Amino acid sequence: MAGYNLKDKSAIITGGASGIGRAIALNFAANGAHVHILELAHEHALQTVEEIQSNGGKASAHQCNVASHEEVKQVVDTIAGGQTIHILVNNAGIAHVGNLEKTSEEALDNLYNVNVKGVYNCMFACISHMKNSGGGVILNMASVASSVGIADRFAYSMSKGAVLTMTYSVAKDYIGDNIRCNSISPGRVHTPFVDGFLAKNYPGKEEEMFQKLSKSQPIGRMGTPEEIADLALFLCSDKAGFITGTDYPIDGGYIKLNS
Template sequence: MGFSLKNKTAIITGGGSGIGKAISENFAQNGAFVHILEHNEVNARETIEGILAKGGKGSWKKCDVSNQEQVSGVVAEIVAGHTVDILINNAGIAHVGNVEHTSAEDFDRIYNVNVKGVYNCMHALVPVFKNNGGGVIINMASIASSVGISDRFAYSMSKGAVLTMTYSVAKDYVAANIRCNSISPARVHTPFVDGFIASNYPGKEKEMFEKLSKTQPMGRMGKPEEIANLALYLCSDEASFITGTDFPIDGGFIKLNG
C-alpha cells in the first residue's frame, strides 16, 4: 500500500508546472485536496483541470508569493473553507551569473521570490498549523544550498537561506507538532530546463541536454515525479518522526562528484 494523504489539504506554491505540478498531481492522486498558488494562470488552470479530470480535488489562486499582503489574503480565503495540513514552498526562480555578473536588481528579484516568498508563506501558515494542532512544511531547497555551483551566486544565496529557515522553523515549532523539512534536488528535467537550453543554445539543444545530463553521476537528470514521490512520503503519517532534515535527491551529485 502506498503513502496516503486522504482527508489532507495542501497548499502548493508554484504548483502549476515542473516539480510543483508533479507534486500537485501526486498529492491529489493520493487523496489530498490541492490548492495551487501560482502567478501563471494558464499553468495553474491546466494543472487543476487535469487533476479534476482524473477524479482529484483541487483549486488554484493567482498569487505572487513575494507579496506578503497577497499571500496573507489568499491563505485567509483558503483557511476559511478548509483545514490546511500541508504547505509546499516550491515557487522559485533561477539566475545564472557569478557575483560580478549579478546586478542589484537580479539579487533583489531572486531574494524576493526564493527567500521572502518562503518566509511569507510560513509566516501566514505557521499560526494556522499551531491552531490546528500541527502541520507539515516542505521547503524546496537545492544542492546549491550546500555545495558550490558555478555561476549560481544569487540562486545559491537564496537556497542556502531556504535551508537554514527550514532548520530554524523546525526547531522553533517542534513542540507545536509542526514538522519542517527541505528537499534539495540536483538538476531536474522540467520545462524550465528545456526553455533555458532553447534560449541560450539555439540549434544545439540536444547536445546541451546530453551535456547537462552527464554532469549527474547517474548520467541523467532527475524526473519531477521522483521529487514528488519524496515529498509525498515526507508529508505522510509514515514520516511523522522526521523534522529539521534536508533530503538531497541528486543522483549522487553531492557525494560522488568529489
C-alpha cells in the first residue's frame, strides 16, 4: 500500500507461515520491514521467508511455541539483541468448534494456552524492549467472536474475548511509554484452515458448505487474508499514530448488520 512505509522497522509476527499471518508478513516485508516470523511449523515459516527474500525483502524464521513463556522470551531477547523491535503482531491462534457441553477441559486448556497465554507471552517478552527503545506498536488478532455470540464457539469465543480486553488494558497502561496497542476482529476469512475444515467435516459437500459460510457474511463473501493484512499494515504504520486502544472489525458487516 503506497504511503505506508515500514522501512528500517522490525516486526515480529506470530503464526506468520500461513493464512492471515503469511499475508501480513508478505505485506510488511514488501513495505520495507524486516519481518521475524515466530512459528511452530518451522518449515512452513522458512517457505514464507524464502518468498519474501526472493522478492528483495528481509525476513527471518524462528521456531517457537507461543504457549511457552521461556521459548518466547528467549526468541524475543535474541531478536532484540540485534535490532530494535518496533512492531509485534499477535496472530498465532487455534480454533475449536463446540458449545459448553462439547468443550472438554483439555480443549479449553489448549485454547487458553495458545490464544490467550500465547498473546500474553509475546506481549510480556516485547514490552520491556519497546519501553527501553522509546515505543512501539502491538496489534492483536481478535475476532467477531470477541464481541457477539456465535453458535458452537464457546472456547474460541472465550479466548478471543480475552484478546480484546488484554488489548484495551495494555493500551491504557503503556500509552505513556509511546506504545500503541490495537486489535483486529475479522469475520470469516478464506484461509487454508477453512478448506481443511470443510474437507474434514463435509467431505463431498465442500463447495456447498463454502457458499453457505460465505453467505453468512452480509456482504456475501468471505474476506481475504490480503484484506486483513492491509488493515494491519495501516494500524502498524506511522499513519495510525493517533490510534490506540481500539478494535477494528473487518467482517463484511457481520457484527452490525446481523444484530
